[in-house]
Amino acid sequence: MLVKFWGVHGSLPRPGPTTLKYGGNTACVEVRCGRTLIIFDAGTGIRELSEDILRRRVETGEDGSALTAHIFFSHLHWDHVQGFPFFAPIFEKGNKFHLYGGRGLNLTLNRLLNDQMSHPNFPVTLCDLAASLTFHDLESGDHVIVDDAVIVARHLNHPGGSFGYRLERNGKSLIYASDTEHDGGLDPRLLELALNADVLIHDSMFTPGQYLGLRDGVSRKSWGHSTWEGAVEAALAVKAKRLVLFHHGNDDDTVSEIESRAREKFANTTAAYEGLEIEL
Secondary structure: OOOEEEEOOOOOOOHHHOOOOOOOOOOOOEEEEEEEEEEEEOHHHHHHHHHHHHHHHOOOOOOOOOOOEEOOOOOOHHHHHOOHHHHHHHHOOOOOEEEEEOOOOOOOHHHHHHOOOOOOOOOOOOOOOOOOEEEEEOOOEEEEOOOOOEEEEEEOOOOOOOEEEEEOOOOOOEEEEEEOOOOOOOOOOHHHHOOOOEEEEOOOOEEEEHOEEEEEEOOOOOOOOOOOOOOOOHHHHHOOOOOEEEOOOOHHHHHHHHHHHHHHHOOOOOEEOOOOOEEO
16 A cells, blocks of 8 residues: 655645745645555645656556546545646546545535536536546445445544545555544544554644644634644554644644654654655
């Protein structure tokens, strides 16, 4: 199982000189299970993934062959769906995509993507796409079998709702927990989902000072995002083997400082950056 990060920033894209180290694209994580392609979220990073998919197909001589992929959306806030219209494989006939999202999270996945690609927002409608799209509504606790991988969905604490996912294959487990907050104690739903995880990808958008509004007087409580300390506490509680800090909300210097502070409490911690690969 190969995990690769294509978008790691949160809330909005942040390109520029202050995000060159970790990257300014929004959430997108690719997981390759043999020939099976699983994608978590379709933020702006998914465009970079599409370029890589096309490049690899040319290099392997599979250019023009059909692609099947499974995209799991944590939720439907803008930074997690805005890259979808720029995902080149959806414009190719013969390609098949299975799209998964929680039932009742803001709007249905089908409706939101359709609205996003309707006039005047975008020149190509969802109905005009050449690829085949199949939508799947999920409830918390659902299990999805994709070839030899099993994905479990679980509600997390985020305004409007959000799903975390546990992907298991060949005895290894990967947890994708973007956009979640531990308000008043660790969320027991996350603890159950992530128990004994090999890799825990966890929201770490704020420093503790930012979360409490100590510098600017603006509290971030109830915004639905975690501090790096919350991510570390969760990793320790579930006995994770590796913690990956995700959904950054700061510039490179601050993220590097967060990574260093987190490693003091949980040594096997990495701040996610675009291009990071993890083999499981």
